[in-house]
Amino acid sequence: MKKISRKEFFKKTGVITAGVMISPALAGSPMPAGNAKKTRVGLIGCGSVSHSYLPHLSACPYAEIVSACDIRYERAVAQAGRFNIPHTYPHIDQMLAGAPFDLLVNLTDMQEHGRLNKIALTAGKNVWSEKPLASTVEEGKELLELAKEMNVRLWGAPVVVNSPQFAFMAEAIRTGKLGKISSAHAHYGHLGPTWSAFFYEKGGGSLPDLGVYNLATLTGLLGPAKYVTAMTSIVTPVRNTDNKGEVKVEAEDNAMVLMDHGNGILSHVQSGFNYFDPYGHTGTGQDRPTVLIWGTRGNMGLVGYDCAPFGVALATTDHEEPVRHANDALGYVWQEGASVVAETLATGKETLVSAEHSLHVLEIIEAARKSGQTGERIRITTKFKYPVI
Ligand SMILES: NC(=O)c1ccc[n+]([C@@H]2O[C@H](COP(=O)([O-])OP(=O)(O)OC[C@H]3O[C@@H](n4cnc5c(N)ncnc54)[C@H](O)[C@@H]3O)[C@@H](O)[C@H]2O)c1
DSSP, X not given: OOOBOHHHHHHHTTHHHHSOOOOXXXXXXXXXXXTSOXXXXXXXXXXXXXXXXXXXXXXXXXXXXXXXXXXXXXXXXXXXXXXXXXXEESSHHHHHHSSOOSEEEEOSOGGGHHHHHHHHHHTTOEEEEOSOSSSSHHHHHHHHHHHHHHTOOEEESOOGGGSHHHHHHHHHHHTTTTSSEEEEEEEEEOSOBSSOGXXXXXXXXXXXXXXXXHHHHHHHXXXXXXXXXXXXXXXXXXXXXXXXXXXXXXXXXXXXXXXXXXXXXXXXXXXXXXXXXXXXXXXTTOOSEEEEEEESSEEEEEEEEXXXXXXXXEEETTEEEXXXXXXXXXXXXXXXXXXXXXXXXXXXXXXXXXXHHHHHHHHHHHHHHHHHHHOOOEEXXXXXXXXXX
16 A cells, blocks of 8 residues: 655645745735744644745734644654744753743644643743644633633634635635535545654544545535544554554444534535545646535535635536536645734734634544444534635
């Protein structure tokens, strides 16, 4: 089975390392004057994804990266050298006691997010977290409460709602182009990361790593899920990883999730770490839709993956031949989240991404796992602001 090595991964996802792109929001905004407020950023977790975040964040006019932290300290030092970051730390406590900053950007292992986010919020820092926001919904709710108490902000990846393709699809639904919406499908998978074992250990899994994008897109377009039913499985019981060698796979690496959004709308998400996919993680070169929505008067498909889309094909009763729209990313990239919220903190300009939406997606993931084990249909209780746009 062909696996994605760290090196191949970077080759395929080199969008950002090859040339920095800034979100439309940032690109369209005037550069702040020399003395304009910048958000001071402390970044924790200097592994794989930091190679995508740091070029974007270091080019963001609203961010100043003051510190880098990693328990594998040499990684913090290496990234600090590459991106001119003045302070480095081997532990979050030292980082919090060191050079002052406003926003913690958390890019650590999925199992560490909730714990580190809580420490940072308690210390009065704003937090941008990679997905998932927390390890459990209960922990996530506590974090949202804590952020309110401390009068700071909390946000979580992914940022799929920021893409122009999402905006086009949301508008098509809102203006009735598809008639009455009935169904949707989304999928995202590849052969699984090889560099770190945490993706396969308890608290990891293909749902919080990959399915999370589709769940955010479909709930963002169709509304919060009211019920979830799912099947999950482990296809490859043992994985070879760069940091821990052979590990037993404990989290699902194959998932099928059904959502009931109310008003008769049903949707389906599938994700996994056992999908042969010649287009890699971000779907470079892929020209097929991965998110499909059907209504009584039309259907549409988001071309490419929802984390890196490059068009929407729309067919309606008035024009049955699909027409491609929203063919430009307008600078949107999946790794723009920390830069976008740095702008929010610096200027007050709001973003579409919300902690409530991240928490809702986390509840769906938790429910999908429970449903997979018990066969139950699970009621979902969290909500977020809908419509998103
Ligand atoms: N790799 C990607 O392209 C990618 C893309 C999108 C999202 N993500 C998400 O980003 C997160 C990190 O993934 P990754 O691929 O970069 O993993 P990684 O293993 O390459 O990097 C994680 C880093 O965090 C550090 N770390 C772990 N615990 C820490 C702690 N308590 N304090 C300080 N540092 C700590 C590790 O030493 C490691 O360097 C995950 O949530 C993943 O789902 C990754």
